[in-house]
Amino acid sequence: EAQVTQNPRYLITVTGKKLTVTCSQxxxxxxxxxxxxxxxxxxxxxxxSMNVEVTDKGDVPEGYKVSRKEKRNFPLILESPSxxxxxxxxxxxxxxxxxxxxxGPGTRLxxx
Amino acid sequence: xxxxxxxxPSLSVxxxxxxxxxxxxxxxxxxxxxxxxxxxAEGPTFLISISSIKDKNEDGxxxxxxxxxxxxxxxxxxxxxxxxxxxxxxxxxxxGGGADGLTFGKGTHLIIQP
Numbered sequence: 001e002a003q004v005t006q007n008p009r010y011l012i013t014v015t016g017k018k019l020t021v022t023c024s025q026x027x028x029x030x031x032x033x034x035x036x037x038x039x040x041x042x043x044x045x046x047x048x049s050m051n052v053e054v055t056d057k058g059d060v061p062e063g064y065k066v067s068r069k070e071k072r073n074f075p076l077i078l079e080s081p082s083x084x085x086x087x088x089x090x091x092x093x094x095x096x097x098x099x100x101x102x103x104g105p106g107t108r109l110x111x112x
Numbered sequence: 113x114x115x116x117x118x119x120x121p122s123l124s125v126x127x128x129x130x131x132x133x134x135x136x137x138x139x140x141x142x143x144x145x146x147x148x149x150x151x152x153a154e155g156p157t158f159l160i161s162i163s164s165i166k167d168k169n170e171d172g173x174x175x176x177x178x179x180x181x182x183x184x185x186x187x188x189x190x191x192x193x194x195x196x197x198x199x200x201x202x203x204x205x206x207x208g209g210g211a212d213g214l215t216f217g218k219g220t221h222l223i224i225q226p
Contacts, residue, residue: 043201043216100161
């Protein structure tokens with residue numbers, strides 16, 4: 001089954017404790033992206049990658065890092081999480097040049 | 113500044129009637145528009161899209177209309193069914209295959225009443 005998977009689905013952590021949210025897709029997509037969804041703000045792009053070793057900032061990249069060492073994986077790293085990063089995070093992927101993105105199920109992160 | 117606007121946070125429609133969800137945009141560089149549907153505890157799923165060179169696209173019960181001069185698009189669902197109850201996001205992309213991602217509206221929660 002073609003899908004985008006994210007782990008963990010739920011995470012509660014404390015301020016400053018480094019964490020990684022993994023994202024993996026099995027559709028051989030070149031393009032991958034991270035979004036965050038906040039009440040009243042919709043989805044906002046954090047980072048995106050057009051291929052292995054190629055990443056770029058989205059609209060809200062502060063406080064986040066990403067890496068793309070393999071085509072199928074695109075982890076989101078929070079080196080020192082803060083409460084304002086409490087949010088619902090979505091990973092997405094697509095064929096490069098296609099507008100239609102496939103989304104993962106989401107990761108709900110709470111930073112206390 | 114919000115480049116894609118969905119001004120109705122929620123919309124309630126009777127089953128069998130038409131649902132019309134609206135979206136406005138401000139960025140003239142947007143050339144492709146999409147609607148995504150989202151159920152609770154799931155990721156958004158693609159529903160329908162339209163290129164800026166068209167003014168209408170139909171897929172079964174779903175039709176998207178684009179008015180470029182007004183920078184406005186709408187999603188029509190006919191007839192509305194209980195399974196259509198979800199949050200609908202309007203999204204837009206600039207030219208180039210969406211390389212720098214999609215810009216989303218805040219979403220409209222559609223509730224289909226039996």
